[in-house]
Amino acid sequence: EAGVAQSPRYKIIEKRQSVAFWCNPISGHATLYWYQQILGQGPKLLIQFQNNGVVDDSQLPKDRFSAERLKGVDSTLKIQPAKLEDSAVYLCASSRQGWELFFGEGSRLTVL
């Protein structure tokens, strides 16, 4: 089966600009996650969707980050306006109603 697809793989923007990342989970996976991985650190969960509803967004900086999951399939993570500290890899993952997560290759954001 196809894996978790993410795009773009790389993005460079100036601070205060906006950026959007897209994720297409594995077919049939109801749960979708966005993680932020800052260089040298472990990933941190930003938001978790169950179908198209939000289960957990407690660590999402809601003043600048937003995410949606259209029709319970694809998801978009947006940052507006970006700050220098948002430079990171944004990982998308999906899972069935269970525990094993499958990760995409991530989108690397550099904010100058």
Added chain:
Amino acid sequence: AQTVTQSQPEMSVQEAETVTLSCTYDTSESDYYLFWYKQPPSRQMILVIRQEAYKQQNATENRFSVNFQKAAKSFSLKISDSQLGDAAMYFCAYRHAGGTSYGKLTFGQGTILTVHP
């Protein structure tokens, strides 16, 4: 809140030898899962091995095994017969067993493993 600590930023091993990566965690829960993930330069996180806290037997997956010490809250990964392809960043991760938090993994800081030919 749960925390996961990996105290070894970097480790190295000779090909065909054995290496152990350390992980400790802190939780007040009694039922949880522990994982080791591998992240090669391609950035895709790959599950290496998992351990259910209620199981006393240590998990094993081919050349990978864990030493799970629940009382000490320790969860180390042993890689036997190391191969060049094992070179990667390794993350220890914790997940509470209850509720809808299937994906709320708490990760450690990671250990970079270098394998020398």
